[in-house]
Amino acid sequence: MGGKVTVVGAGFYGSTTALRLAEYDVFDTVVLTDIVEGKPEGLALDMNQSRSIEGFETKIIGATTTAEGAGYEATANSDVVVITAGLPRKPGMSRMDLIGVNAGIVRGVAENIAKHSPDAVIIVVSNPLDEMTALAQIATGFPKNRVMGQAGMLDTARFTNFVAEKLGVKVGSVKTLTLGSHGDTMVPVPSRCTVDGKPLSDLLSHEEIADLVDRTRNGGAEVVALLKTGSAYYAPSAAAARMAKAVIEDSGAVMPVCAWVDGEYGISGVYLGVEAEIGRTGIKKVVESALTDSEVAALKEAAEAVRAKQADVQTL
Numbered sequence: 001m002g003g004k005v006t007v008v009g010a011g012f013y014g015s016t017t018a019l020r021l022a023e024y025d026v027f028d029t030v031v032l033t034d035i036v037e038g039k040p041e042g043l044a045l046d047m048n049q050s051r052s053i054e055g056f057e058t059k060i061i062g063a064t065t066t067a068e069g070a071g072y073e074a075t076a077n078s079d080v081v082v083i084t085a086g087l088p089r090k091p092g093m094s095r096m097d098l099i100g101v102n103a104g105i106v107r108g109v110a111e112n113i114a115k116h117s118p119d120a121v122i123i124v125v126s127n128p129l130d131e132m133t134a135l136a137q138i139a140t141g142f143p144k145n146r147v148m149g150q151a152g153m154l155d156t157a158r159f160t161n162f163v164a165e166k167l168g169v170k171v172g173s174v175k176t177l178t179l180g181s182h183g184d185t186m187v188p189v190p191s192r193c194t195v196d197g198k199p200l201s202d203l204l205s206h207e208e209i210a211d212l213v214d215r216t217r218n219g220g221a222e223v224v225a226l227l228k229t230g231s232a233y234y235a236p237s238a239a240a241a242r243m244a245k246a247v248i249e250d251s252g253a254v255m256p257v258c259a260w261v262d263g264e265y266g267i268s269g270v271y272l273g274v275e276a277e278i279g280r281t282g283i284k285k286v287v288e289s290a291l292t293d294s295e296v297a298a299l300k301e302a303a304e305a306v307r308a309k310q311a312d313v314q315t316l
Contacts, residue, residue: 003027003248006075006117008109009084010034010062012233013125013240015043017082018060020241022047025056026248031075033065040064069112078117079280080244083136085109086126088231089224095128095183096309103316106132110139121247121282124149124258125240129182133258134271134310144260146282151182152256152273153239158219159188162212167203169195176200177256178216179273179295180302186273187298188213189291246278259283265291265299270307272299 005027007018011034018032034040044062051057065071075081086102089095106126113120122140124133124147133149140147155178164171173196180187190209193200200209215222223232246253259276261267264286277284291299 003079004029004031004077005080005082005244005248006031006033006078006113006120007082007084008033008065008075008113009086009126010036010040010043011084011088012230013088013237014082014084016233016237017084017125017240017244018043019047020237021244022051022058022060023054023056024241024245025058026245027058029059029061031061031063031078033063033071033075035065035067037064065112067108069115072112072116075113076116078113078120080123080247081113081117081120082123082125082240082244083109083113083132084125084240086132089127089220091225091228093224095220096131098127099131099309099313100316102126102128102132103135103313106135107139107316110136114140114142120146121280122147123240123243123247125236127182128309130258130271130273130306131309131313135313135316137260137271138314143282144262145284147260148243148276148278148283149182149258149271150236150240150243151258152178152275153243154236155182155186155216155219155273156256157235157239159193159212159216162215163193163195163200163204166208166212167195177275179256179275179299181273181306182258184217185298185302185305186213186217187295187302188216189295191292191295192289243278247280247282250280252277252279252284254278254287257283259286261286261303264288265296267300267303270303271310272303272306 040062063074137147
C-alpha cells in the first residue's frame with residue numbers, strides 16, 4: 001500500500017469512485033473534495049466507518065473547497081487526481097451542451113490541483129469528456145502523458161454488457177473495443193470483438209451489431225432518460241477507479257482511454273480514445289493495434305471532429 005489519490009467532486013460519481021478506490025486497499029489515503037460545505041466530510045466519515053466491515057485500511061478524508069482555492073491543502077502531493085467536478089446531463093441534453101459551464105469549473109479545479117500536486121497523474125471524467133481532458137492539460141500545464149480521460153473503458157464496458165445480454169453468455173467471455181470520442185464519433189472496433197475467442201461477426205448479423213453499437217453510443221443518454229435527474233455513475237466510477245489503480249500500481253495494463261495521440265494511426269496533436277499502457281507516469285505509451293481500413297478511417301474522422309472542439313476550449 002502507499003500513495004494518495006484525490007477525487008474532486010462528491011456527487012454520485014465522485015463519492016462512488018472514492019469508495020471503490022478505498023475498498024481496493026491499495027492507497028494510504030483517498031481525499032474527497034466538494035464545494036458543498038460539509039458534504040465530503042460527512043461522506044468520508046460514513047465511508048471510514050465501513051472499513052472494519054469491508055476489511056480495508058485506506059483512510060478517507062473529506063475536504064470542502066472553494067472556487068478560489070481554499071481547502072485544496074488537503075489534496076497536497078496526491079499521486080493521482082480524478083476530476084469529476086461539473087454538472088451532469090439532464091434528459092435531452094448532449095454532452096456538448098455542458099461545455100460552457102463545465103469548462104470554467106474544470107479549469108479552476110485543474111489550476112488548484114497543479115498548485116498543490118505538481119507531480120500528479122490526472123484522470124478527467126467531466127463532460128464533454130474529450131474537450132475537458134484537453135482543457136485540464138492546458139490549465140495544469142502538465143506533460144500530456146500525465147493527463148488522460150475516462151471514456152473508452154466505460155463505452156467498452158457498456159458494449160460488452162449489451163453483447164453478453166443479447167447472446168445470453170457470461171460477460172467474462174466477451175471482449176469488445178471502442179475507440180474515438182466519447183459520444184457521437186465513438187468508433188466501435190468489430191474486428192476486435194470476440195465471444196469466447198470467436199469473432200462477434202460469426203454470432204450476430206451486421207444489423208444486430210450495429211444496433212448494439214448504437215445503444216452503446218447512446219448508453220449514457222439512455223441512463224439519463226430513465227433516471228430523470230443525474231446521470232450514470234456505477235459503471236463510470238468503476239472505469240475511473242480501475243484506471244487510478246493501474247497508475248498507482250504501475251501495472252502497465254492496456255486500457256482504452258482518452259490520451260494524447262502523436263503520430264499513431266497517422267493522427268497527431270489531439271486527445272482521442274485509443275488503447276494505452278497505464279502506469280505511474282500516466283500514459284506510458286499509446287498502443288497501436290491492427291485495425292481495418294474502415295476502422296482507421298472512422299478513427300481519423302473522430303479525431304478531426306474532436307480536434308475542432310478541442311481548439312475552442314483554449315478560450316473557455
